[in-house]
Amino acid sequence: MKQMLEYVHGNSIFHRLNPLIKLIWAFVTCVACFISSSHLFLLGVLLMTIVIAGISGVLGRAMGVFKALLVLGLFLMLFQLLFTPHGRVYFYILPGVPVTDLGLSFSLLLMLKMMAALSPLSLMLMLTPMNELLTAMTHNLRVPYRYAFVVVTALRFIPTFSQEMDQIMQAQRSRGHETDTRNPFKKVRVILPMCIPLLISSVRRVETMAISLETRGFCTGPRSCRKKLGFTLFDLLAIIIVVAVLLLSIAIG
């Protein structure tokens, strides 16, 4: 989880791309994937994400994300498969639960959809520093700073929470609680009670942060930003590509 959303330092063209474009690209692709019902288009988007990740030197990380999404996707696919009885029956998994051609194609689509829709978002976060994202939102998209801050902070807190969870698990383990069991069912049973301490410590953390923000003058006056975001020729090119993808998806979908 931590790796899915964290910025990876780098200096590739995609790192240097105007964050606004990356934001729009991720958003547009995400929407396009949801609209589209073409396996080919979704595969294309996945391929594009992999190529971009490769060029930006974050392929390793991106593969980790794909793997996580794939596991999730396979689950989704399995459920969808079991609950689509229409179409030509291939065989029965259980008595009365058929696997059909429609079910197969539809569940595959669902899986691809999820993977293709989420991976650009994750890639965008890997390639854009948080403060640039914030600037893009507030200065270019005119999102009020407070709201933009909430979005960015929420994203930035996910790795913190996973660390916190790790911390609590370490504490429990070192006092003999079997959070390190290999049995997945036992693991779920052991991890669930942890949600309460995690929630409490999160609330406390948020409280502390709010105080810390206020003591440092959060939202007391107009903001300036240190780094102006310019548009280059490459940015222009990127916009054209993004628009083309959108049009393509509408055409195919």
Add this chain to the structure above:
Amino acid sequence: MISIRNLTYRYNKKAPLILDHINLEIGHGEFVALIGQNGAGKTTLLKQLNGLLRPSSGSVTINGLDTATTRTSELARHIGYLFQNPDHQIFCNTVYDEIRFGLVNIKCQPELIDERIRKISGLLGLDHILARNPFTLSRGERQRVALASVLALETDILVLDEPTTGQDYKECMEIMEIVKSLNEQGKTIIMVSHDMEVVGDYCKRTIILNNGRVLEDDETSIVLRKSQSLGMSGLEPPQIIQLALRLGSSFHKVNSPEEMAKTIISCTVSGGVRV
């Protein structure tokens, strides 16, 4: 019995080496201080002892159990681990539950649990706050709650990452007296401290860790006289030893005010002065 062989560790493949070929043997009943500057790798080394972190290469063996293959929850029967930051350790809603947590896990008999909680909370002066929520306690109190939750397990090895931080002088001494008496009962103690006075007064053996390497490892009174090694770690000998060092060779065994007084008297007497 703790045995560390050629231990190296890095947090991930590309990260720098945090522990660099560490070799240590720590026997039953020892009282060891681990000192070194911030970021020297002390916490990282301690976490290797109960399997919270596992060696990148080399091995760590605790009472014959290899940490690479033994789960932390099993090692918990042998090792009690106090975290550097009590807030990383406390997660229950009352002090009572916090201390109880580990006891239930090691399958302590139910009728013994309450008794043990009362005993340990009495020892650490927590009996009047057993029903409180740990998060509303002061920093020093939280530290003692964390310590109580570890001591309650009565393991034969205790690993304490800065047990006295956040304590006032009196509490600090009380905690150290408890730890000392546990050591006298035969428990092995390994603790990190930045307080050289505490180290000098209580620990029998001292290890200086510097940039992930063992710089010194000897009796405390010897290590605390190595001003150069201490200086490399941004540390100074305790004041009594600084004074003894300046007073010259006849003071090389002086480690406490009592010994200082005795030596001064015997020196002056042998020098012909009547006291």
